[in-house]
Amino acid sequence: MRKYYLYMLLLATFPLVGFSQQKGILNASFESNSQYYFNDIAKNIRDKDFASNNYLDLSYRYGKFEAGGTFESYLPNPLLGYATAYDDHGLTKKYISYQSEKLNVRLGDFYEQFGGGLIYRSFRERDIGVDQSTFGLGVHYSPFDFLRLKAIAGKPNFYFDTQDVTLYGADAEVNFDIKNAGVILGFSALLKQEEFTDKRTTQHDNVKLYSGRVGVNFGNFNLNTEFAYKTPDANVLNLYSRRKGKALQISPSYSVKGFGVNLNFRAVDNMQLLYERELDGNGDGRKDEDVFNYKMNYLPSIANIHSYNIYNIYTYQSKENNEIGFNASVFYKFKKNSLLGGKYGTKLKLNSSVFYSQNDLENNKGKFLYWREKMLSEHGLQIEKKISKRYKLIVEYTYQEYNKFLIEDDIQGKELVYSHVFVADLLTKINRKHSIKTELGFMATKNDLGNWGTFLIEYANSKGFSVFVSDQYNFGEEEKHYYLFGAAYAHKKSRISLSYGETRDGYTCVGGICKFLPGAKALSVSLAWKL
Amino acid sequence: MKQIKYITGLLFILVYSLNAFSQKQIPKINIKDLNGKSIDIRNIVKDKPIVICFFATWCKPCLIEMNAISDEYEDWQDESDFEMIVISVDDSKSNAKLKSLVNGNDWPFEVYSDSNSELKRALNISSIPYSLIVNKEGEIVYEKTSYTVGAEYELYQKFKELSSR
Numbered sequence: 001m002r003k004y005y006l007y008m009l010l011l012a013t014f015p016l017v018g019f020s021q022q023k024g025i026l027n028a029s030f031e032s033n034s035q036y037y038f039n040d041i042a043k044n045i046r047d048k049d050f051a052s053n054n055y056l057d058l059s060y061r062y063g064k065f066e067a068g069g070t071f072e073s074y075l076p077n078p079l080l081g082y083a084t085a086y087d088d089h090g091l092t093k094k095y096i097s098y099q100s101e102k103l104n105v106r107l108g109d110f111y112e113q114f115g116g117g118l119i120y121r122s123f124r125e126r127d128i129g130v131d132q133s134t135f136g137l138g139v140h141y142s143p144f145d146f147l148r149l150k151a152i153a154g155k156p157n158f159y160f161d162t163q164d165v166t167l168y169g170a171d172a173e174v175n176f177d178i179k180n181a182g183v184i185l186g187f188s189a190l191l192k193q194e195e196f197t198d199k200r201t202t203q204h205d206n207v208k209l210y211s212g213r214v215g216v217n218f219g220n221f222n223l224n225t226e227f228a229y230k231t232p233d234a235n236v237l238n239l240y241s242r243r244k245g246k247a248l249q250i251s252p253s254y255s256v257k258g259f260g261v262n263l264n265f266r267a268v269d270n271m272q273l274l275y276e277r278e279l280d281g282n283g284d285g286r287k288d289e290d291v292f293n294y295k296m297n298y299l300p301s302i303a304n305i306h307s308y309n310i311y312n313i314y315t316y317q318s319k320e321n322n323e324i325g326f327n328a329s330v331f332y333k334f335k336k337n338s339l340l341g342g343k344y345g346t347k348l349k350l351n352s353s354v355f356y357s358q359n360d361l362e363n364n365k366g367k368f369l370y371w372r373e374k375m376l377s378e379h380g381l382q383i384e385k386k387i388s389k390r391y392k393l394i395v396e397y398t399y400q401e402y403n404k405f406l407i408e409d410d411i412q413g414k415e416l417v418y419s420h421v422f423v424a425d426l427l428t429k430i431n432r433k434h435s436i437k438t439e440l441g442f443m444a445t446k447n448d449l450g451n452w453g454t455f456l457i458e459y460a461n462s463k464g465f466s467v468f469v470s471d472q473y474n475f476g477e478e479e480k481h482y483y484l485f486g487a488a489y490a491h492k493k494s495r496i497s498l499s500y501g502e503t504r505d506g507y508t509c510v511g512g513i514c515k516f517l518p519g520a521k522a523l524s525v526s527l528a529w530k531l
Numbered sequence: 532m533k534q535i536k537y538i539t540g541l542l543f544i545l546v547y548s549l550n551a552f553s554q555k556q557i558p559k560i561n562i563k564d565l566n567g568k569s570i571d572i573r574n575i576v577k578d579k580p581i582v583i584c585f586f587a588t589w590c591k592p593c594l595i596e597m598n599a600i601s602d603e604y605e606d607w608q609d610e611s612d613f614e615m616i617v618i619s620v621d622d623s624k625s626n627a628k629l630k631s632l633v634n635g636n637d638w639p640f641e642v643y644s645d646s647n648s649e650l651k652r653a654l655n656i657s658s659i660p661y662s663l664i665v666n667k668e669g670e671i672v673y674e675k676t677s678y679t680v681g682a683e684y685e686l687y688q689k690f691k692e693l694s695s696r
Contacts, residue, residue, distance in 0.1 A: 025555065029655035057655055061558075099559060113647040116623040123622075123647055126657070148569060175568055184567050217566040222630060224567070251627035260631025264624065302624050305589040329628060331635020344602075347636065386602075427595070427680065435680035462681025490677040495658070511589050511622065528657045528676065 024062040028531040031055045031126065035079055039502070039521040042080055051077040055126065057093075069094040072160075081508075081517045082129045083290045086159045093133060104140040109133040112152055114171040114188035117298030118228035118247050119209040119273070122156070128508055128515040130292050133157050134167065148173045156275040158293055165275045166193040167296075169209075184215035192233070192296065194277060203240070207233040209273070223252045228271065228297075235277035237291075238270060238321055243366050245270035245321075247299065258333040264302050265326040269358060269368050272320035273297040292515060300513045302327050303353035303376060308423050309454045309472060310441030314402040315507040315514055316355065316376045324371060325355030344386035353378045357406060374416070377401040389429070396423040404448065419445035433462045450476015464490035472504070486524075493530040500524070555670045560650045562618060562643045565630045570643070572650060575616060576665045580694035582615040582686065585651060585661040588625055588632055593660040596678040597638060603683065604639045611691050617642045620651050620659060662686055664693055 034052035037043050052075060059068030073089035074082065095108030111133050113121040124131045136154015143149075150171040155162040169190035176183055190209040211228035228247040234240040246269055253262035273296040301318040304327055330350040334341035356371040380398035387393055398421040404410050421443045428436045441454040453475065458468035469485040486499025502521040507514040557576055561569040576583065584600075586593035597617065607613035617638075619629050623646040633642045645651055654663070656676075664673040664686075672693050675686065 027655050029657060031657045059655075101559075111647060111649070111652070113623070117647075121647065124652070182566055182568065215567045222566065222627060224627060249624070253627040253631050255631040255634035257634055258637045260633070260635030262627040262631040264627055266624075298622065298624075300622075300624070307589060307591040307594075327628075329631065331631055333635060333637045345637075349635075429680060432681050432684055437680075460679035460681075462679060462685055464677065464679055464682065466679050488677070490675075490679070493674045493676055495676050511587055511620075512625075530655050530657070530674070530676075 024060060026531065027057070027059045027061070027068075029057045030527070030529045031057075032527040033079060033126075033524070034526075035520070035522040035524045037080075037520055037522045039519070041518060042520040042522065045080060045518065046077045046084065048076045051079045053079050053082065053126075053129075064099050065096065066099070067096045079129070080520055081515055083159065083293075088160060090160050092157070092160060102142050106138040107136075109135050109157060110138040110152075110154075112138055112150065113298070114150065114169065114190070115186050115211055115213045116224075116226050116249060118226055118249065118271070119188060119211045119230065119297050120167075120169060120190050121298035123298070125510050125513055127510050128292075128513060129290070130513065130515070131157075131159075132293050132295065135162050136167075146175050156296070158275075163276045163294075164194060167191070168193075180218065182215075182217040184213075186213040186215075187211070192273075192275075194275075196234075196277075203234045203242070204232065207231055207273075220256050221252070221254050223250075225250045230271065230273065233273060233277070235272075235274045236279055237272060237274065241270060243270050245273075246368060247271045248369075255331075258335065260331040261329070263326060263328045266299075266302055267324040267358065267369055268299055268318075268320055268322070269366050270321050271297065271299060292513075302512070303355065304329070304351045304378065304380065305509070305512045308396070308425070308439060308441055309456060309470065310421055310423060310443050310452065311398075312506055312509075313443060313452050314400065314404075314417060314419070315509065316353070316378075316402070317407055317507065317514060318355075319357065319375070319406075322357050322359045323355055323375070324358050324369065325353070325376070327351070327353045342385070347384040349382040349384075351378075351380045351382075373403070373406065374401065375403045375406045380421075391429075392427040394423070394425040396425075397421065415447055417445055417447040419443050419447075435460050448476075449474055449478055452476075464495075470501075495526075495528045497526045498524070557665055557669050557671065558650075558653045560645075560653055562645045562650055564641075564643055565626075565633065567626070572643075573669060575641075575643070577669055578667055579612075579614060580664065580666050580690065582613070582690055583663045583665060584615060584617045585620060585645075585656060585659045586617055587619055587621050587659055588629055589621070590659055592678045595680065596660050596683060598636065599680070599683045600686075601636065601638050601640070603687070607687055611694070613687065613690060615640045618650065619644050620646075620648050622646055664690055666693065666696075 032054045037049050043049055054073040056071040059066055069091050070093040072092050074086050075089055077087050093109040095106055097106040111122045122132045122134045134154040135157050139151045141149045152169045155166055171188040173186040188211045192207040193205055196203045196205050209230045213226035215224045226249045230245040232242045232244055249266045251264040274294045275296050276294060279294050299318055299320045301316050303316045332348045334346040336345045340346055355376045357373045357375055358367045358370045378400045382396040384394045400419045402417045404417055423441045425439045437458040439456040443452040454472045456470040458466055460466035467487040472482040474480050482502050482504055484499060484501030488497035500523045503519050505519040508517050557573055560572050562572050563569055586597055617640055621629055660678045662675045663671050666672050673689050
């Protein structure tokens, strides 16, 4: 309780300082997401029907100095998908920082990323409960325009605690030109320390990580590559493997006005990097719920990110210890007044994603750059056409092969699921103020649970008000509706939304980062406000 | 009891915060251009009023908004020197895709990348799409969260109104 009053006092002083010092600037924002559960499964996971996640971010800047913190609350319960042990509140993400033209020093909790994040990325995505800041010291120093240095030392946070792991790392990046080509070179090194307590086996306390990257821009052509390497990192999820790990990412792209093509290739072997190797925290059983907040590096799926509801039946999950594959896309715009472009132009998008496993898991043998067994193959075409001032139509077709056994570790799902997905999306502008959006989706498959259909209708006005109703229906084994309806209103910096309905067990994704959530029948309310 | 304390505490802070000064200036944060080169955002938004839109390649309402503004961009520029930059919060694995999507869609505005959301967090933006209008002194004079169809005209009206001051 004393802690509580201390926080209140501390937070209350921020604006007071802001008042007395005219040059100071206060930043504040508040975010709240709550759910009331109606189904038994969700109620059993939570000990109460009601769950609420709340964040109040405050920062105060005075000249080159800034201080800030977040008041977080998960009372009476955190939302589904968050660690149940954290039904608490408190002050987190406390920091002070100094910023000058060349130097930035942060003391306290911070987010940081080295290169593409193959060995280290701490970030936040509150919508799916990811928040993995590091507590310690972080420095950015740029003595010249062409050189950028970063260094960190600290411990990873886990909700209100820090983990028993220490990190030391540094990253350097230089950019220069060779004739007409721009070149960017980067190198990172990181040391992770955690005492190995199980004396029955001999393992190292330290894990060393390195990564190097090269970026080249030449006219319309771009190439980015990164290679990462780690020493053995025995943990509960890789079954205390003593193998080394490596990752390679290569992404070339070429684009001119109206045409773009890119490839993103990645191979990873034994690269799932965790902070605490036992994921145990205090041994309170939170490991299954919150693996993402133990992850030290960033290797989510690079497959195409779909935005239509029908695709969340089979969502590809990257395999950070064992995966090879690529995503390729082409964007093309048929010009206005051309044969295929018509009056307003026509946009075309092609996409292919193919992913295989690499390793021989039965014999625990590592392989690199080896295509062993297909996990996902997906090829799609999308056409976007403005028909008139009033109508805009998007149609999409995707052929998908999804290996349920390998992707979901589902022993019963031994076969590949072959499916054809169709989407039609019509936007009707009644006038400048009112519009209606209609989406239809259909997935045809003879495998697994059979065919699926979805629809969404949404009315919106230009003042920020919208209301929608949607449904997802299984025509096969389940024969079940998953309906949802709701409304939202946004005004300047504030937004409120309300929805009611049922969701399936499955992955919820934000920008390709996905988290498994158990299905729920719930009333949801979200609020966002900013000073 | 615990909850009551918490809620009163929170209200107390909110009331206090409302009385204080809010952010005005664009902070010094490095973002990257589509070739991966770091640039201080303050060097991009200076000397002229400008609209900043936060978006991501995977965000459906963001794409609708970008395409809607793209359709009107030339007309608005002729009419009132409308200028906009777009900042993607896609992570760095999507960088290659970002560039080809921007060019493939033939968007007329400059696009930058804030790949670990540093700028987004510094501006306390909780979700995208999010638009800001910055005046020629680099001060934020208008902010708008989310996007509904037609809201681009309201944004443009606001821009005209504020830039004529």
